[in-house]
Amino acid sequence: MKQGLIFAIIVCAVGASLRAQELIPSRQNRLLQDSILVETFDPVVISATRTKRQLSSLPFPTQLIDKQEIGAIHSMRLTDLLNEQTGLVTVSDFGGGQGIQMQGLDSQYTLILVNGLPLVGRSAGTLDLSRISVGNIRQVEIVKGASSSLYGNEALGGVINIITDTPLKGTHGSLNYRGGSNNTHDLSAQLSLKKDKHSFQAYANHFQSDGYDLTDSDETQTVEPFDKTTANLDWSYNYSEQTTILVNTRLYRQRQDYTASALLKGASRIDEWNGMLKIDHTTNNQWTSSLEWYTTRYFAQEYLNESTGALFYDSDFDQLFSRPELRTTYTPSDKTTVVAGAGLTYQRLERTDFLGTPEFYSPYAYVQYDRMISDKINVIAGARFDQHNEYASQFSPKLALRYMLSPKTSVKGSVGYGFKTPDFRQLYFDFTNATAGYTVLGYNAVATRLPELDALGQLLSITVPLSEFDSPLKPERSIAFNLGADFKPFRGLKIETNLFRNDINNLIDTRVIAKKTNGQNVFSYYNVRRVYTYGTELNMSYKINAQLKFSAGYQLLYAKDKAAEKVFANGEVFARINPSSPSFRLQTDDYLGLLNRSRHTANAKLFYRWERYKLDANIRGTYRSSFGLFDTNGNTYLDQYDALVSGFSVWDFALNKTIAKGYTLGFGLDNLFDFTDPTNLTNVPGRLIYGTLSINL
Numbered sequence: 001m002k003q004g005l006i007f008a009i010i011v012c013a014v015g016a017s018l019r020a021q022e023l024i025p026s027r028q029n030r031l032l033q034d035s036i037l038v039e040t041f042d043p044v045v046i047s048a049t050r051t052k053r054q055l056s057s058l059p060f061p062t063q064l065i066d067k068q069e070i071g072a073i074h075s076m077r078l079t080d081l082l083n084e085q086t087g088l089v090t091v092s093d094f095g096g097g098q099g100i101q102m103q104g105l106d107s108q109y110t111l112i113l114v115n116g117l118p119l120v121g122r123s124a125g126t127l128d129l130s131r132i133s134v135g136n137i138r139q140v141e142i143v144k145g146a147s148s149s150l151y152g153n154e155a156l157g158g159v160i161n162i163i164t165d166t167p168l169k170g171t172h173g174s175l176n177y178r179g180g181s182n183n184t185h186d187l188s189a190q191l192s193l194k195k196d197k198h199s200f201q202a203y204a205n206h207f208q209s210d211g212y213d214l215t216d217s218d219e220t221q222t223v224e225p226f227d228k229t230t231a232n233l234d235w236s237y238n239y240s241e242q243t244t245i246l247v248n249t250r251l252y253r254q255r256q257d258y259t260a261s262a263l264l265k266g267a268s269r270i271d272e273w274n275g276m277l278k279i280d281h282t283t284n285n286q287w288t289s290s291l292e293w294y295t296t297r298y299f300a301q302e303y304l305n306e307s308t309g310a311l312f313y314d315s316d317f318d319q320l321f322s323r324p325e326l327r328t329t330y331t332p333s334d335k336t337t338v339v340a341g342a343g344l345t346y347q348r349l350e351r352t353d354f355l356g357t358p359e360f361y362s363p364y365a366y367v368q369y370d371r372m373i374s375d376k377i378n379v380i381a382g383a384r385f386d387q388h389n390e391y392a393s394q395f396s397p398k399l400a401l402r403y404m405l406s407p408k409t410s411v412k413g414s415v416g417y418g419f420k421t422p423d424f425r426q427l428y429f430d431f432t433n434a435t436a437g438y439t440v441l442g443y444n445a446v447a448t449r450l451p452e453l454d455a456l457g458q459l460l461s462i463t464v465p466l467s468e469f470d471s472p473l474k475p476e477r478s479i480a481f482n483l484g485a486d487f488k489p490f491r492g493l494k495i496e497t498n499l500f501r502n503d504i505n506n507l508i509d510t511r512v513i514a515k516k517t518n519g520q521n522v523f524s525y526y527n528v529r530r531v532y533t534y535g536t537e538l539n540m541s542y543k544i545n546a547q548l549k550f551s552a553g554y555q556l557l558y559a560k561d562k563a564a565e566k567v568f569a570n571g572e573v574f575a576r577i578n579p580s581s582p583s584f585r586l587q588t589d590d591y592l593g594l595l596n597r598s599r600h601t602a603n604a605k606l607f608y609r610w611e612r613y614k615l616d617a618n619i620r621g622t623y624r625s626s627f628g629l630f631d632t633n634g635n636t637y638l639d640q641y642d643a644l645v646s647g648f649s650v651w652d653f654a655l656n657k658t659i660a661k662g663y664t665l666g667f668g669l670d671n672l673f674d675f676t677d678p679t680n681l682t683n684v685p686g687r688l689i690y691g692t693l694s695i696n697l
Helices: 002-023 026-035 067-072 078-082 424-428 443-455 562-569
Strands: 062-066 088-092 098-102 110-114 137-144 158-164 170-180 184-195 198-209 226-238 243-258 264-282 287-306 311-333 336-351 359-372 377-386 394-406 409-420 430-432 439-441 459-462 476-487 493-516 521-543 548-561 600-610 615-624 648-660 663-670 688-696
Touching: 062 067, 067 137, 067 648, 078 088, 078 098, 078 137, 098 110, 264 311, 336 424, 424 443, 439 443, 439 493, 443 459, 443 493, 443 521, 521 562, 548 562
Parallel strands: 110 158, 439 521
Antiparallel strands: 062 137, 088 098, 137 158, 170 184, 170 688, 184 198, 198 226, 226 243, 243 264, 264 287, 287 311, 311 336, 336 359, 359 377, 377 394, 394 409, 409 476, 430 439, 459 493, 476 493, 493 521, 521 548, 548 600, 600 615, 615 648, 648 663, 663 688
């Protein structure tokens, strides 16, 4: 009731303000408009086209989170920011990593970039975004829909690009601290220098916490104590008026101990480094080019010991990624831009329970044509070709169009092809659970390991012939459609709508390929499922006056498996109300779709600035409707008779006060109404109370 009341008050306040503005006499209205801080600067993004483009002019759905909002809401990690954006939902994998679900697609289908460079370390398919500090982020760019025409693998669902700060002229420094509940401390410092031909920037962040426990009845904590350290160094040198050299390094270190259980104790560590060398050259007003070499390594290790000191579990994950790329931009006129590039990606993974040390090689080339056909029509056409040493070559086209109906209204649409290659785990996994006794084999490991298991007398029968593993496992493919419109009915108000659909073929799933003599199964991977997601997104922002701004977003989502729809339509699925009741046949409408998808998600944000007191405050809320995490009635599908996670909302409040030039104090409450669901949502802690201090020199 309290949560609903707050939301109703916000909506009513905005509605009253809109009505009041209509009733103001024309002269007074002009005076009011004169006092409004008009946003004449249209943010520039680079992720959508790999060129600088104004956000409002793009022909496909793109969102931007700027530095001002990041600072105002006191975010500590990237997941804090993304979870408040329309169409994005933070989800946890089985290992506790937090990824982002976009337009109903799993987090493994979203490419994560830092300054256009990909991060690695997807041990279970999810890239844990909680390892990314936000203290030096200038903006976050979110491109929705298949983006493989520019970025290739993993961009099947979209791209999130984190853009970090660049040095300003002179010497500048900042210090930011946040401390609060659970003995949490987040400290970051930044120093930049730009003089003559050189610029330098250093950033460091340390984040530590005692974790939290949502269930008092067991021995273990929900999240164990941890500490995370990030360091960035950037240097650039203007070799000449035409040529600039850039060097960037990033280091990340995470340590976590598992000490809460009396039976098992252990620890985990993560070490990551990134290095980039880039040379930018401008030949003339029409031609620019970049030569870039990027390398990153991600190493993770964890272990658990029994109370006797004997090793219970040990795991290593060591991934190396390297990529040289040459990119050229040709601008024959102010209405036409052509971007072309070519490169080679190399990956190697050493991991516990793997067959050998697999290596991937993938040369690629892409081109994009961006043309303003007239003052009202913009067309972007692009394509990319990827070759690979383990799977078939991929051709990824994309076409987008934007048409300005009037100065206040425009429509846009795009269609694109996306793909995701089988990952190392799906190809080379060789794991046997020591306790339960089941085995999981990667697709490429089957031909070698299955005969070995049979020769050892561990197999009762082989249910899938080895001949089915002769051809390579196919990449997952998608076709993404987006159709939207932008409206600016009057000054300060902006409304964006978008209809989307994603059709995925060759979805990789698991199946039983053999029966073991111990009664367990041997599993492997194969291409079988066809799924789709579709829905609509609505974003609204209204700058009521120079002090007050309101924004809100909503997504309606349907995400289903085509094979599941077929068996429901054929009347082949049954359910029980309880274990003792008779089973009954389910209807087509009983099928709810894919797991961990909410039909409705929404967000609302209200920002207010008291200039006289140099004080600003904001309240933000996110809502997620009910969803299913498991099939609880045993028919392998999610239906309306399964136990669902109830819908919930989380509200956050933040306050900032400038006490002197360059000095700001802050206070905040995250999860204002102390919502928790220990059984289903371990990534939502209880209420968090904190304070902040920011110093900018």
